[in-house]
Amino acid sequence: LTHRVAPTGNQLSNMRIHGHGPSVAAIAAAMLALSSIHPLLLIIHLPAAAAFVPAVLRPIGSSAPVSTTATVVRSSAPTSSSDPLQPPTSPIAPASTTPRKKKLKTFQRYLEVECWRNRDLAPLEPVLRAVGDGCKQINRIVQRAQTDDLYGAAIDSFGNTLEENVQGEVQQKLDVVCNAIMLKQFCGCSNAIAAVASEEEDLPRTCCDVMNDSAFSVGDYVAVFDPIDGSKNIDASLPVGTVFAIYKSEPGADAASVQSFLQRGSDSLVAAGYCLYSATTVLVLTTGNGVDGFTLDPDKGIFLHTHEDMRIPPSGPVYSFNEANFHDFSVPVRRFLDALKEGSNASGKRGNARYIGALVGDVHNILINGGIFGYPATRTNPNGKLRLLYESNPMAMILEQAGGAASTGSGRILDVIPKNAHDRVPTFLGSIENVFELDQFHQYYGDDDFAPDENAP
Numbered sequence: 001l002t003h004r005v006a007p008t009g010n011q012l013s014n015m016r017i018h019g020h021g022p023s024v025a026a027i028a029a030a031m032l033a034l035s036s037i038h039p040l041l042l043i044i045h046l047p048a049a050a051a052f053v054p055a056v057l058r059p060i061g062s063s064a065p066v067s068t069t070a071t072v073v074r075s076s077a078p079t080s081s082s083d084p085l086q087p088p089t090s091p092i093a094p095a096s097t098t099p100r101k102k103k104l105k106t107f108q109r110y111l112e113v114e115c116w117r118n119r120d121l122a123p124l125e126p127v128l129r130a131v132g133d134g135c136k137q138i139n140r141i142v143q144r145a146q147t148d149d150l151y152g153a154a155i156d157s158f159g160n161t162l163e164e165n166v167q168g169e170v171q172q173k174l175d176v177v178c179n180a181i182m183l184k185q186f187c188g189c190s191n192a193i194a195a196v197a198s199e200e201e202d203l204p205r206t207c208c209d210v211m212n213d214s215a216f217s218v219g220d221y222v223a224v225f226d227p228i229d230g231s232k233n234i235d236a237s238l239p240v241g242t243v244f245a246i247y248k249s250e251p252g253a254d255a256a257s258v259q260s261f262l263q264r265g266s267d268s269l270v271a272a273g274y275c276l277y278s279a280t281t282v283l284v285l286t287t288g289n290g291v292d293g294f295t296l297d298p299d300k301g302i303f304l305h306t307h308e309d310m311r312i313p314p315s316g317p318v319y320s321f322n323e324a325n326f327h328d329f330s331v332p333v334r335r336f337l338d339a340l341k342e343g344s345n346a347s348g349k350r351g352n353a354r355y356i357g358a359l360v361g362d363v364h365n366i367l368i369n370g371g372i373f374g375y376p377a378t379r380t381n382p383n384g385k386l387r388l389l390y391e392s393n394p395m396a397m398i399l400e401q402a403g404g405a406a407s408t409g410s411g412r413i414l415d416v417i418p419k420n421a422h423d424r425v426p427t428f429l430g431s432i433e434n435v436f437e438l439d440q441f442h443q444y445y446g447d448d449d450f451a452p453d454e455n456a457p
Helices: 009-013 021-037 040-053 107-117 119-143 173-188 207-210 231-236 322-326 331-342 361-367 388-401 432-446
Strands: 193-198 220-227 239-247 269-277 279-288 291-297 302-307 318-321 370-376 406-407 427-430
Touching: 021 427, 107 302, 107 388, 119 173, 119 239, 119 269, 119 279, 119 291, 119 302, 119 427, 173 193, 173 207, 173 220, 173 231, 193 207, 193 388, 207 231, 207 302, 220 388, 231 239, 231 388, 239 331, 239 432, 269 388, 279 302, 279 361, 279 388, 318 361, 322 331, 331 432, 361 370, 361 388, 361 427, 370 432, 388 427, 388 432, 427 432
Parallel strands: 193 220, 318 370
Antiparallel strands: 220 239, 239 269, 269 279, 279 291, 291 302, 370 427, 406 427
């Protein structure tokens, strides 16, 4: 009717209103007459005509119940595909039935609310906001690393490769650039942070030194970070990330001293987080009251609160270990991995191996899907390779706040007291049942058992 074409005789004979069959032809004829005089008359009288239709047209012989939704029904008479009278093959649902997603909070708004709830966090609001901005800057750099020649080893002005950093690793170009960004973000936004320690630098630095301002006033907090974890992944366009944490200085202590960093995580950590640069850019944060996740909107350039109160499953199928070092692992770790592969573990199911080679990417996968991440001790690295201050402690706080566990194999990571800023610890993070099972293997076989593997080549 909207095309001003009358139904054919066959179509009228095959359509009826349930309980009101004789009125169909009369209504159709009247509407056709109105449209032949002037199309506007049809539009004016259409509501009145609809008032005479108490139910929906349906094919004769159909036993389907009468619907209250206006739906066009296909006639049983054969028609060609080019017939303008041919109705749509499927009804179109009302727009109001499409569910709308609630409006997402921005990262800035989230911080405002959290700092209002916990006034002790108020001094850190500008710091955490600046860290989020720093992550956005690093994300842009990571996205342009290939086109702007920011991948590969860092070189000096003469084209020579820079010396190894304190970790014994050759610095990548991204390491140097991202380190400078995070230093300025932590120190340049407020006076809450007294000193910062970076995985890329030998010793912690005061914010007075970072800002080159001797009059710079300092607060009661110190910050640590790994500016770009897994920087070698950039060459292959694989995920990388940033890890950070904020510690509260001991009362009466010099907040700018190295000693302020050498505290037990369970006593002094007030915030921890990471930013994953991958298919999407995700910022995960805890301030000691659960874990929340934020996804970067690439169009608006802001982080949106997409993951509220993140909880890791109590157990999971994923295990993330660098099994190239399998024969150098201790006996309890080897036996644990064998049980996962064979399905002789507590769950009775075989595990799924996933290893990205970047701490942030691997741990985020475990947080979402459940399972266990491990960087254990080896014969050549008896304390593992992950740094306690910059990597293990922040991730341990996040996993525990999400309902998981974090262990060295012999105890809780957050209970370890560092002796220097670059101490390393064996690190196991994940679902509480998976980590507990690994601890049971350590108790049974012994932590320091590095007996030769009989299957080693």
